Amino acid sequence: MEKRNRYTPEFKTKVVLEVLQEEQTVNEIAAKYEMSPVMISRWKAEFLSRASMVFEKGTSEADKMKKEYESKQEHLEKLVGQLTVEVDWLKKNLASNEPLEVRKAMVERNHPKINIKRQAVLLSVNRTSVYRPVSEKQPSEENVQLMHLIDEIYMKHPYFGYRRMTRTLKNQGYPVNRKRIRRLMQLMGLEAVYPKPNLSKRLHAKYCRPYLLRGLTIDRPNQVWGIDITYIRMGKGFMYLFNIIDWYSRKVIDYELSSTLEKGFVLTCLKRAFRRCKPEIMNSDQGSHFTNASYLELLEKENVKISMDGKGRATDNSRTERYFRSLKYECIFLNEFETPRDLRKGITDYVKFYNGERPHQSLNEVSPDSVYSQSFTRIAS
Known part of the structure; x- marks a missing residue:
């Protein structure tokens, strides 16, 4: 039995198109391909009858492609919107949680896809400072020693301004002038404690808050926290300490050390403390x-309610200042901490001693931890 020929769709289409071109008759085309003219005519009829389906299919495919494109476009727009929100959130939290120097250090100068300009925007840092990093001039060894002396004198006489401080140091044999001492005290974050004309009131009025503790009876833990920053001396340098004190129990709630006075380390410490507990009122000075x-x-x-000391009033934040005095006389001045790691360990050990073992005269010779925990036990019962 003779085997039937099987023609591919491509071949059938080719033959029909030749017929439609009408350059040859159906018989001539049939003879060329050794086929029956009837078969070719049948292919032609079938092709023409189904030609509209080709366009319908094309329209359907186009609609399908359009819908897929629109769907992808909508998905991408949502994704871009979500990423925009996330980037804004990341920038805000990164700027508030990480110190400026840490964010500057995150810049990758040779990143293949994100240029320095864009990295500066994402990290919330000034682009100029990234392109031209300014190396901070460290105080000389002589100035560091002067700063240590200033710190000791200031702890005894917090009402000394740079003029009195200059006279005191000159009387001790140090050849210093007012400008130098004023600059060093500014670097240390120190200023004389006494009421002064509020020359910057208009500039800071929207950020200042009234003092809420006058006449207030503080009778429970976490009713009032006091916060402040102080200069901490080291063997060959210095750091800054931010501290949180519960005013009722005198307990140190948390602290943070920083090598600069960037605002980030204050916010980092506060957020960490808030994860454990919160005060009703937070009291601070009117520092920046x-x-x-x-x-x-x-x-x-x-x-948390915000309370701020009157400008230059030491008594408004006396309990926090008293802790700093104890820390320095009982720990810092008795040791020469050479590295930040040593200093951090020294302060950690002192805080454990201060909170858990050191008796307080104002607490009837009981430790802050005892008063803090006993008060909660009494409240619970």
Whole structure:
């Protein structure tokens, strides 16, 4: 039995197109391909009858492709919107949580896809400072020693301004002038404690808050926290200590060390403390770390009332200042901490001793931890 020929769709299409071109008759085309003219005519009829389906299919495919494109476009728009929100959130939290120097260090100068300009925007740092990093001039060894002396004198006489400080150091044999001592005291974050004309009131009015503790009876833990920053000497340098004190029990709630006075380390410490507990009122001075939008927004978000000392009034934050005095006389001045690691360990050990073992005369010779925990036990019962 003779085997039937099987023609591919491509071949059939080719033959029919030749017929439609009408350059040859059907018989001529059939003879060329050794086929029956009837078969070719049948292919032609079938081709023409189904030609509209080709366009219908094309329209359907086009619609399908259009829908797929629109769906992808919508998905990409949602993704871009979500990424925009996430980047804004990341920038805001990174800027408030990480110190400026840490964010600058994150810049990758040779990143293949993100240029320095874009990295600066994402990290919330000034682009100029990234392109031309300014190397901070470290105080000389002589100035560091002077700063240590200034710190000791200031602890005894917090009402000394740079003029009195200059005279005192000159009387001790140090050839210093007012400008130098004023600059060093500014670097240390120190200023004389006494009421002064509020020359910057208009500039800081929107960030300042009233003092809420006058006449207030403090009778429970976490009713009032006091916060402040102090200069901490080291063997060959210095750091800054931010501290949180519970005013009722005198307990050190948390602390943070920093090599600079960037605002980030204050917010980092506060957020860490808030994860454990929160005060009803937070009291601070009117320093720049506490009269700025980031600090106020954090406390308002946590529903913490904000209290600020009167300008230059030492007594308004006396309990926090008293702790700093104890820390320095009982720990810092008795040791020469050479590295930040040593200093951190020294302060950690002192805080454990201060909170858990050191008796307080104002607490009837009981430790802060005991008063803090016993008060909660009494409240619970």
